[in-house]
Amino acid sequence: MLDIRIIREQTDRVKARLRLRGGDGWQSIDEVLSLDESRRKAETEKQSLQSERNRVSRDIGIAKKQGGDTAGVEARMRAIGDRITQLDREAGELDARQEALLLGIPNLPHEACPEGQSAEDNPEVRVWGAKPDFKFEPKDHVTLGKSLGLFDFESAVKITGSAFVVYRGQGARLERALINFLLDLHTREHGYTEILPPFLVNAASLTGTTQLPKFSDQLYHCPEDGLYLAPTAEVPVTNLHRDEIVDTASLPIKYTAYTPCFRREAGAAGVGTRGLIRMHQFDKVELVKITLPDQSMEELEKLTADAEKVLQLLGLHYRVIELCTGDIGFGSAKTYDIEVWAPGQGTYLEVSSCSNFGDYQARRMKLRYKDPETKKNVFAHTLNGSGTALARLYVALLETCQREDGSIALPAALQAYFGAAEIRG
């Protein structure tokens, strides 16, 4: 959520930054401002009447104790009370509309975010490794998985539906090995604290991390209980500190969490048609940071590096791109995407999106720290990124590490976790 004061005081700059996103978010700025003005007017009148009521009511109490007749004043106060009720309703309604609009306005792209209209304009930041050179025609992961018996989609269709998968045997073990490898890497080598959160979350949490109210169509919802399946561990983990004033000395807070992620993928093209690449449920190990404002950009670089380390240790070729203003996510001020090479697909697959949200999420969830200098409560900065998503990592791993005979040669870093050096049918 944007700071209404900044919208008030730097209207032109706010609009200009929002325009760089290419959407129509900036168009509601004028409406927000006019609501804000009406709201404050109603508020001010209400408060001065409340002040009068407080004062007179006190006098009535005193007069009554002395046996005075207060019927006349009481009648007048009744009228003022009615007016207060009316103004309160007005102010409340204006406030709700202003809040609703503000929740629908995306974050301002950071000055460091490259300008551009669409994904076409995303600059490549760096490349690690190179596309593997196969002496044979590499197979895709669906073919490899089928011949090795690692997973199957038909069973998932029977028990659930399309775009779900059942891992079996060595396939299930590989998924588990990857999860353990990732969590150990981030906790032991990178200093993150492991969290195992609930997979169902409430509406307040989803509002805090921006999935609600705007993206409700992407969420699985249990209306009887008011709960949603978490689309990413970002939601439960960042919201651990919602409505808190965190100890300044504890910053930066660094969490990592494994969770399955549930996404309806409404309107997404090709759901369920390309193997493991886009699923309604997939595993992910997430990285979340809460930092001081002046450290968040530096922490974003570190977080991205922590995610990249995964691919380096697994020997998977990848590139890092920076999302331009026209392509960054709703709440993000700056984002790096990490894309791993999948030889069987002949494309790069996004396995991590590392974002600095500035104070945008923190303001929504009232996540603050006390500035030791000024003694004021200040909104912290929040960051997150996948470290990494599992399904696509699995795809890249199978397709990169395949041998001509269809077996998989596991990277050294994974062998102890998997309990073998290779996968054979």
Next chain:
RNA sequence: GGAGAGAUGGCUGAGUGGUCGAAAGCAACGCUUUGCUAAAGCGUCGUAGCCCUUAAAGGCUACCGAGGGUUCGAAUCCCUCUCUCUCCGCCA
């Protein structure tokens, strides 16, 4: 699912219609003193919004789990909801 109890400031905990934003204690912070690894005295010590200000200062309003209601006036009375605890039931 059934029955009961409860929810007050960082914590403990008073307060059942009228200067209560809220006693007291603890913790924290600052100063002073004694001196030593602790103690005493004094002071400060919630959050947010609005107004006025370049700002500081100041004024006002709201908040005692959440939302409604009664009343001139609500932490206090009434209703609904949420959460916590205890017991029963069910259950991995």
